[in-house]
Amino acid sequence: MVMSWFLLQVMELVLHRKYELxxxxxxxxxxxxxxxGDVDIASVxxxxxxxxxxxxxxVGGEITERGGLSWFPFSHHxxxxxxxxxxxxxxxxxxAIIGLETSVEDKFLAILTEKxxxxxxxxxxxxxxxxxxxxxxxxxxxxxxxxxxxASIVKSFEWKDVVLIFEDDTKNxxxxxxxxxxxxxxxxxxxxxxxVISSSSGDNQILKELHNLMTLETKVYIVHMSLSLASxxxxxxxxxxxxxxxxxxxxxxxxxxxxxxxxxDVIESLQGALGFKPTIVESSKLHNITSRxxxxxNYGDPxxxxxxxxxxxxxxYDTMQALAEAVERVETLNTKDEVAGLRSTILNTHGGxxxxxxxxxxxxxxxxxxxQLGDGKLYPQEFNLVNVQDNEEKRVGVWTPKxxxxxxxYSSVCGVNLSKDSNAFTCHGRFRKIPRGHLLxxxxxxxxxxxxxVKPSFKELVDVRYDPQTNTTIISGYCIDVFKSAxxxxxxxxxxEFIPMPNGCYNDYVQxxxxxxxxxxxxxxxxxxxxxxxxxxxxxxxxxxxGMVARLNNKDPWFFLKPLSGRLWITSAxxxxxxxxxxxxxxxxxxxxxxxxxxxxxxxxxxxxxxxLVYAHREKLHSNxxxxxxxxxxxxxxxxxxxxxxxxxxxxTVQQITLAKGDYVGANTFVQGLTVSNLNFQDNILMPYPSxxxxxxxxxxxxxKGGVGAIIDEIPYIKLFLAKYPHDxxxxxxxxxxxxxxxxxxxxxxxxxEMSRAIARLREKGxxxxxxxxxxxxxxxxxxxxxxxxxxxxTLGVNRFFGLFLxxxxxxxxxxxxxxxxxxxxxxxxxxxxxxxREDN
Numbered sequence: 001m002v003m004s005w006f007l008l009q010v011m012e013l014v015l016h017r018k019y020e021l022x023x024x025x026x027x028x029x030x031x032x033x034x035x036x037g038d039v040d041i042a043s044v045x046x047x048x049x050x051x052x053x054x055x056x057x058x059v060g061g062e063i064t065e066r067g068g069l070s071w072f073p074f075s076h077h078x079x080x081x082x083x084x085x086x087x088x089x090x091x092x093x094x095x096a097i098i099g100l101e102t103s104v105e106d107k108f109l110a111i112l113t114e115k116x117x118x119x120x121x122x123x124x125x126x127x128x129x130x131x132x133x134x135x136x137x138x139x140x141x142x143x144x145x146x147x148x149x150x151a152s153i154v155k156s157f158e159w160k161d162v163v164l165i166f167e168d169d170t171k172n173x174x175x176x177x178x179x180x181x182x183x184x185x186x187x188x189x190x191x192x193x194x195x196v197i198s199s200s201s202g203d204n205q206i207l208k209e210l211h212n213l214m215t216l217e218t219k220v221y222i223v224h225m226s227l228s229l230a231s232x233x234x235x236x237x238x239x240x241x242x243x244x245x246x247x248x249x250x251x252x253x254x255x256x257x258x259x260x261x262x263x264x265d266v267i268e269s270l271q272g273a274l275g276f277k278p279t280i281v282e283s284s285k286l287h288n289i290t291s292r293x294x295x296x297x298n299y300g301d302p303x304x305x306x307x308x309x310x311x312x313x314x315x316x317y318d319t320m321q322a323l324a325e326a327v328e329r330v331e332t333l334n335t336k337d338e339v340a341g342l343r344s345t346i347l348n349t350h351g352g353x354x355x356x357x358x359x360x361x362x363x364x365x366x367x368x369x370x371x372q373l374g375d376g377k378l379y380p381q382e383f384n385l386v387n388v389q390d391n392e393e394k395r396v397g398v399w400t401p402k403x404x405x406x407x408x409x410y411s412s413v414c415g416v417n418l419s420k421d422s423n424a425f426t427c428h429g430r431f432r433k434i435p436r437g438h439l440l441x442x443x444x445x446x447x448x449x450x451x452x453x454v455k456p457s458f459k460e461l462v463d464v465r466y467d468p469q470t471n472t473t474i475i476s477g478y479c480i481d482v483f484k485s486a487x488x489x490x491x492x493x494x495x496x497e498f499i500p501m502p503n504g505c506y507n508d509y510v511q512x513x514x515x516x517x518x519x520x521x522x523x524x525x526x527x528x529x530x531x532x533x534x535x536x537x538x539x540x541x542x543x544x545x546x547g548m549v550a551r552l553n554n555k556d557p558w559f560f561l562k563p564l565s566g567r568l569w570i571t572s573a574x575x576x577x578x579x580x581x582x583x584x585x586x587x588x589x590x591x592x593x594x595x596x597x598x599x600x601x602x603x604x605x606x607x608x609x610x611x612x613l614v615y616a617h618r619e620k621l622h623s624n625x626x627x628x629x630x631x632x633x634x635x636x637x638x639x640x641x642x643x644x645x646x647x648x649x650x651x652x653t654v655q656q657i658t659l660a661k662g663d664y665v666g667a668n669t670f671v672q673g674l675t676v677s678n679l680n681f682q683d684n685i686l687m688p689y690p691s692x693x694x695x696x697x698x699x700x701x702x703x704x705k706g707g708v709g710a711i712i713d714e715i716p717y718i719k720l721f722l723a724k725y726p727h728d729x730x731x732x733x734x735x736x737x738x739x740x741x742x743x744x745x746x747x748x749x750x751x752x753x754e755m756s757r758a759i760a761r762l763r764e765k766g767x768x769x770x771x772x773x774x775x776x777x778x779x780x781x782x783x784x785x786x787x788x789x790x791x792x793x794x795t796l797g798v799n800r801f802f803g804l805f806l807x808x809x810x811x812x813x814x815x816x817x818x819x820x821x822x823x824x825x826x827x828x829x830x831x832x833x834x835x836x837x838r839e840d841n
Contacts, residue, residue, distance in 0.1 A: 506525055
């Protein structure tokens with residue numbers, strides 16, 4: 001059927017390099033007037049892996065039969081590409097473009113086609129996305145699925161360390177590599193090194209990087225780069241002897257997809273390598289097309305007989321078929337319209353999106369197997385895990401992204417085997433033994449001589465004791481457990497032995513490591529700047545800084561007076577007496593309960609004043625003035641009692657520690673220098689105490705009896721002391737003036753960084769905290785926030801209640817003033833009454 005309204009233009013752009021000899025084509029405008037559909041497409045005869053797409057009797061024939069497509073050769077030159085692309089869109093009016101092989105072309109043309117509203121079919125990795133550019137369709141495997149497969153195979157082979165080698169020439173790599181890193185880290189695989197090689201790197205630069213890789217302990221390499229660069233890398237690696245038993249090379253499909261187009265030397269350098277390739281289902285059709293391709297494009301090449309079609313070429317073939325079916329579907333939809341002008345309008349405005357929609361509905365068995373496009377990309381495919389052996393690729397496993405598993409890799413009789421007699425994986429249909437990769441190198445690693453200080457005290461940190469029954473030396477403690485856990489968490493096996501070191505100065509222990517008498521020191525060794533000049537320390541595995549511990553003051557019989565200051569107690573007592581006196585003065589003339597003997601009246605005043613504290617006064621008041629005074633006073637009493645109760649509760653909750661001026665302070669020899677220089681303590685008040693027992697004895701005696709008022713030491717020692725004496729002491733202050741305990745290794749030791757990472761992982765997983773709870777068992781509920789040194793700010797003073805006492809005083813003054821006014825008025829009234837009576841008589 002002639003598609004008179006639909007114009008289709010396909011441009012096939014293929015990279016042409018020294019090792020990848022591609023040619024470029026584009027499909028010209030469909031001639032509605034009847035362009036000859038039998039153009040000899042294959043007559044151009046370039047030496048290309050895409051020749052299969054140009055076979056007249058295959059897909060090209062199908063399309064020409066459906067629409068009479070004509071093909072024209074297009075010579076490639078990088079600087080001509082932008083002009084050619086613009087010419088395709090503006091002059092030739094292309095409605096689809098297929099075949100981009102470089103990310104630069106991909107991004108450039110994606111922007112152009114977005115404006116032109118036509119689909120573009122690209123074989124490049126994911127620089128552009130279907131969300132950002134809805135008209136782009138990626139004809140390639142899902143890299144994220146492949147990376148998950150690589151991580152799974154590395155995990156299956158129990159390789160804990162890998163080296164990434166990738167190409168840094170496009171934004172694509174910078175976007176792709178994080179996905180690979182995420183997949184590896186998701187399987188707890190450590191990336192020990194990242195090697196970035198530019199596509200423009202010469203032989204000298206590649207050799208320099210390979211020499212650098214040879215110095216690393218990790219021998220498992222994951223290569224993600226173009227075939228041309230990967231071929232240079234592997235050829236040089238083979239010359240340097242890096243294709244051996246202890247080396248493992250894993251190559252992504254970026255290079256493996258077209259490895260058969262490479263020279264024999266390159267293929268030979270891949271011997272023993274593991275590679276990932278999209279699964280291509282074998283079929284008679286694929287075999288026939290491959291044979292025809294070999295015959296037509298051999299150019300006298302003897303190796304052409306064994307070469308296979310690149311995966312990209314097979315995808316290109318299936319893409320052309322899918323495109324042809326989609327075009328036919330679009331034609332069928334538009335022939336339902338009766339008005340040709342309407343069809344033309346639909347084509348110009350919605351043709352690209354309509355074509356993409358129909359493409360997503362196309363599903364068929366192509367050369368690559370089941371072929372289906374959706375969401376701007378190929379649907380997830382399976383990946384073959386291949387082993388290059390005898391210049392051939394042998395499939396040893398299949399990775400299925402859907403369920404995230406390998407098949408045909410393990411069974412009841414299969415494993416993996418790394419042959420010692422060859423430089424490749426031996427594979428007789430199945431693997432037999434898991435290869436150890438770089439772990440083979442660690443088998444010859446020397447046993448580390450680990451020095452352990454013999455300590456007379458604080459044995460919870462390091463304890464060295466001899467067992468006469470077994471005739472062995474038992475070494476334990478918190479520091480030992482941390483070291484064992486950290487070295488067990490390394491990505492390789494590391495033999496070691498503990499060697500007790502005679503009790504001495506810690507600087508001497510560090511000096512022994514510097515002199516290489518020991519390979520490391522494990523114990524309560526503090527990081528200092530001076531020691532760091534001779535050894536390298538790992539990350540600290542204890543808290544930083546020093547703390548001060550003092551005895552709790554739990555036996556003060558006058559503790560109940562501490563909520564209020566002395567002046568406040570006196571002021572309150574005076575106010576009570578004054579209130580009682582004012583009330584007595586007002587009530588005495590008119591109230592019998594406030595009359596009687598002098599002693600009785602004094603008792604009434606005191607009792608009435610005290611009873612108001614608990615609102616228990618029994619005397620009935622007759623005067624409104626006295627009632628006014630008592631009412632104001634009861635309000636003052638309410639505030640005073642509430643404040644007293646609250647402050648007393650606070651002081652009872654927070655345990656008190658009393659330090660007197662001039663008290664002696666205990667400290668070990670190391671901390672003495674720090675306290676004098678950093679904490680502003682006088683040297684003459686510092687006294688050395690080396691053990692928890694001596695700490696306790698000195699603190700109980702106190703400064704007045706030859707002891708100390710407080711102890712300053714590093715926080716781990718303080719914690720151990722509090723664990724042993726939890727009820728009598730507490731840490732009252734701390735400052736980060738030391739750097740904590742760490743393991744000391746010789747300068748430049750690679751174990752420093754590995755052990756530091758292991759310690760960091762132990763801390764993140766909570767393992768360090770578990771070990772600390774095991775060795776620092778404490779039943780004490782006292783912490784830095786639960787204790788305090790008494791200060792005046794916690795005691796309530798008169799100034800806090802000045803307003804209340806002022807209010808109470810004013811009320812008493814007003815009451816007395818009224819009382820005297822009424823009394824004088826009453827006296828005057830009686831006087832004038834008596835005077836008038838006498839005059840009348």
